[in-house]
Amino acid sequence: MYKLLASIAIAAPRETVFACYCDPGTWQEALPSLVALEMLNDPPFGLGTRWRQRRRLLWMSDESEIEVTAFQPPERIEYQVHNAKLAAEGGTLALADHMAEAEGGTIWSVGVSIRMPQPMPAWVEWLFVAPMRWGARRDLRAFKRYIERRATG
Numbered sequence: 001m002y003k004l005l006a007s008i009a010i011a012a013p014r015e016t017v018f019a020c021y022c023d024p025g026t027w028q029e030a031l032p033s034l035v036a037l038e039m040l041n042d043p044p045f046g047l048g049t050r051w052r053q054r055r056r057l058l059w060m061s062d063e064s065e066i067e068v069t070a071f072q073p074p075e076r077i078e079y080q081v082h083n084a085k086l087a088a089e090g091g092t093l094a095l096a097d098h099m100a101e102a103e104g105g106t107i108w109s110v111g112v113s114i115r116m117p118q119p120m121p122a123w124v125e126w127l128f129v130a131p132m133r134w135g136a137r138r139d140l141r142a143f144k145r146y147i148e149r150r151a152t153g
Contacts, residue, residue: 002096002111004130006136008146011105012151018074018099020147024051031139035061040137056136075099090117108143110136117131 010017020026022045028034033056040050044146051070054061062083071080081093094113112132114125 002113004119005110005112005129005133006110006140007107008140008144009102009105010136010147014101015074015098016105016151017108017143017147019108020150021077021097021143022046022073024133026146031075031142033057033135034137036063040065055135057131070096080092091115103122108140110140112136 020030024037024039024045028037028081034053035053035056036054038052040052041048045072047068050065052063052065054063065082066079068077069080069083070076075094076098078094078096078129081095083093086093092113092115096113097113098109098111112129114120114128120128
């Protein structure tokens with residue numbers, strides 16, 4: 001089960017939004033928080049695509065390896081995020097992006113699923129998810145600006 005992190009309306013067709021997100025060549029230009037990106041397999045982007053990235057979140061930098069685990073163009077992408085700190089505690093992290101058609105464009109939503117060996121107290125989960133929510137909102141705003149600028153030329 002995914003918990004909603006963030007959602008945004010983008011004035012572009014769903015196919016355009018999905019295609020932009022599935023083009024790793026746009027990521028560093030669109031996302032200022034992306035410090036480093038290394039694709040771990042060849043194109044095309046789809047089920048099984050893997051990459052390593054280093055991202056800046058607030059004052060920290062975090063590295064993770066990500067693999068696409070579900071791919072349903074132009075609507076849904078799901079990923080497994082492999083993070084050494086979380087894995088050392090026996091946890092898993094998955095993300096899902098959903099693009100829905102909306103009047104005049106697309107609603108892009110991002111969800112998260114965190115699994116730990118034991119249930120997390122609500123305040124611990126909040127401490128972990130709050131920075132992710134902030135980062136998801138920041139990244140969606142950055143993609144919105146990038147996509148809408150390109151659409152208007």
